[in-house]
Amino acid sequence: MSETILQVKNLKLYYHTSKGSVKALDDVSFDLAAGETLGLVGESGCGKTTMGTGLLRMPTPPGRFEGGQILVEGRDIIPLPEREIRKDVRWEKVSMVFQGAMNCLTPVYTIGKQMMETLQEHRGMEKAEAQELIKEYLGYVGLPADVTARYPHELSGGMKQRVVIATALFLKPRVVILDEPTTALDVIVQAQIINLLKKLKKTFDLSFIFITHDLALEAEVSDRICVMYAGKIAELGSNEQIYGEKGPAHPYTERLLAATPRLRRKVESLSFIPGTPPDLITPPMGCRFHPRCPKAYDRCRVEEPPVREIEPGHMAACWRCFE
Amino acid sequence: MSNGIDGDVILRVDDLKKYFTPHQGFLQSFGKVRKVVRAVDGVSFEIRRGEIFGLIGESGSGKTTTGKLVMKLIDPTSGRILFNGRDVTSIGQAETKEYRRQVQMIFQDPYASMNPRFKIRDVLEEPLEIHRISGNRAERDTRVVRALTEVKLTPPEDFMGRFPHMLSGGQRQRVATARTLILNPAMLVADEPVSMIDLSTRAEILHMMKDVQRDLGLTYLYITHDLSTARYFTDRIAVMYLGRIVEMGRADDIIDHPAHPYTRALIEAVPEPVTGKVDEVKELPISGEIPSPSNIPPGCRFHTRCPFAKEECRAEAEPELMDLGGGHYHACRRWKEIG
């Protein structure tokens, strides 16, 4: 097993709103090895983006850490001063492609100017040098050098996403968090971006945290998959353990997979998960999935299942799996 | 156009075109001449009564524009739309209103398609008010309750007093469906009705829509970029590329035996939730991105990206849809060679 670069231990991150505390991350633990891609899947609102911004140690207000550790190369970054984080961690070790970032490029500046800003802010680089670097990285993501002179609206969605990815790679981070990087793109462009990511990972020896709600897509990119439900980890296992013949262990993953339409197999009816994810201010007692779980029984309603290893490298939080 | 499947035709679209001319100011008109956007560029298809017809394609291929043309929300540049055998392309205001009672639309964004200041009851009563149906309150309420029950929002009373922002995306899309059903339409145009809804409930909405379609004998024009749901949801599919249909036929035929290189590429690109593909880089038969509809390539409009393109594809006239038998059509002149 290769070196572990990121370790998350019992992380809690709550949003303190006027209506109460949204427990967006509640006791989440996992680790990430060098060169690995970890997939983060779950329904909308389960805490995926919160995890991403949390790992950069920049929770969106009113979010605050309420406990746990984030170890980057063995060092806990939660207590570090902001200056240290900026100098040493954020963008330098861990960077992120934000959800919808390609639509957040400033329309009034050229692509080159926007990329240049990131570089100069962090490295105080000479202009000529920075320009060289920008060209180089645009090459890596398969864009011609002349896009620097263009404005965002002159680029297609796929091209903008490539620009954003290149920007995230600039400072040679070790971990890149990709939050829904292909959700707004067409299938063909999505496949192109996925291929690009796979290539970049090899070239730069990167680790990815790949966030999406699409289980099918996750199957194609992630070595390990972490399924989240209502701010907690439901199941975490290797690609084989989740998508293999045997099928996943947790009822939530199982249902999610069954609800994923498949192109190459004609199905008469798709299944779905009735109900909606719970409100994270007052999540249900016991197992958070129990109101929607077809396998729930008495214990599930009162006692919360811990995350336990059910086979080597395969964790789940379900009473049924422990039997 | 004849085909192998029986059933009477409810909607026929004949060589429909919609060109957008970008707005030019007085001064701009002296400058460079901007090109016409050929969003829909000669589309023909037929939808049979009680059928779910899928329109599929990448972003910018003209799906929504086709949907809006069918809804008569915009006027075509040329071509005809026949509803129940009647030309509705240039009908008057009163007739358009009646047409809209029979043909309804569900929009992509459930967050944007309802006036945020309307309660669900107001949203659902609006069509009744517009068409002056059911005068009194009690009667209207009954219809609203019935429509909400139809889309399985129960108990309906719980939802009537709420504002759209108090509902989840899935629930909103149910309300949007209920709003269309309240007028007893014959046909629904559904523009990506589930693309903004959580995967876990996507199937539920499609399921509900299918139930409603069966119960009420509706016809759907289902617009999507998602082949996987189309396979599950539709009876027939038309694949659009740059404003034109390049392949059309039964859903299973299209997906299991695609004839056109573009359809093949689309299918190839769809991810599948099975293990063992992490380390492989997917072979993509086509490269690049869809060209701009203001600059459509000559000849076969797909030739700039087609792996099988030959000089003839560029030089010769654009291929028309060709019959493969069994109601399966495609528009690739080199179909035989590429097998």
Add this chain to the structure above:
Amino acid sequence: MKLDDAAFRLKEFWDEFRKERNGLVGLGILAAAILAVFLEPLIIPYPEASSRWRDITYWQDNSKSAPPAWTNLFTARKSAVARTLQDARIQDRGPGEKVYTYTYDYDYNRAPYDLLVRGEGSGNIPLTVTVRRPDGVSVEIVRYVLQDLAGQTFRLSFSNEGRSNALEFLRKTERPENAAQIATMSYGVAEILFSKAEPDFVKGPKPLTGRYEIEVTAGFTDPRASIEHMEIVVVGRVSGILGTDSMKRDIFSGVVAGMKWALMIGLLTSIVSVLVGVFYGITAAYFGGRVDSVMMLIFDYFISLPVLPILIVFSAVYKPSIWTIIAALILFFWVGPVKTVRSMALQIKEETYIEAAKALGAGHGRIIFRHMAPLLIPYSFASMALAVPGAIVYESSVSLLGLGDATIVSWGQILHDALGSGAVLSGLWWWVVPPGLLIAVMGMTFAFLGFAMDKILHPKLKTR
């Protein structure tokens, strides 16, 4: 938008509004102004001030160019305050004779200009007025016979009717060597009555403070004879809350009566013109294309009109009534909200729910009134508030040039009269400052309200 919904929104708005200090100040002043309009008949001393502003007979018994009464607080030499003495003690004395006794406490250094006996009488009535002074001396000042009255108002001025009696009284105490000066001195009847009766009066009278009793003896031997509402008017040197102008008009009554006109001009102009402007803007945006181009052309034409010059020429030629002036103002003011409304409507028009309504078969009217207009209500309110000051100022400007409606009293007209009579040069500040200040305050009030509303309601528009 149903009723409970509207109530909820209103409450939400109020919760926000409470946090805007300026807005609250504005609201407070506006409430006070509205209150003043409703209580006008109760708070102004001259209830017909509004309708009889230009009727000099209505004001004839007032003092001319008198400063406000409260100026006494700031000077050592107090001036007699203008007032009327109404509650008379009435005694019957012998057959057909009545005595009306009015008490007047005099505690000033400077005597009033004059005193008057005023009332409504009928028939022939002999009247005698006697002043009983605190020093015990009585002076019979007026002796007069009212003749052939039939319910008209009679006015007997002490200085007109009683000069000879007063001088005679003065001569009794004045040194003989000063006798020549009596005829030429500037002191009038009131000074003689309210000063100590001692020698050297002509060199400078000394006030005699204390309780005076003014007795009016009336004879009722004529069977038709009767007297109603008899009172003594003290024509003071200082008068009322805001003094009087050179036409003897009470300025306080004038500005309070002007309040309703200011509000009316401001609100009516702004409401009508904003309504027109908003629907103009929405319509242009909604229909777009050629309709929009033509409507914008008309708009451009209107917006480039120079308001004031045209208004002035128009007023000079037509001598308009206030309603015509308001109509003319609307003609210029409706363009105000058009640009913003149009651009907002252009955005709203692109919302999917508008398209959805169209797809349901909704007509133009429904889309404009049910879907688009409600979103513009907040902006409309704000721009109404912001248009008010402009309207008030324009009306004042027209009035200031003497071109206003002569049948009402507006602040601009009061100012016009003041400037025309050289009030500034002769130091009649109480004539100039109040209307000027009120114009400014009213403008500010609505500006405050408008800004507060704008601040609260605008972000709401962006979030849906």
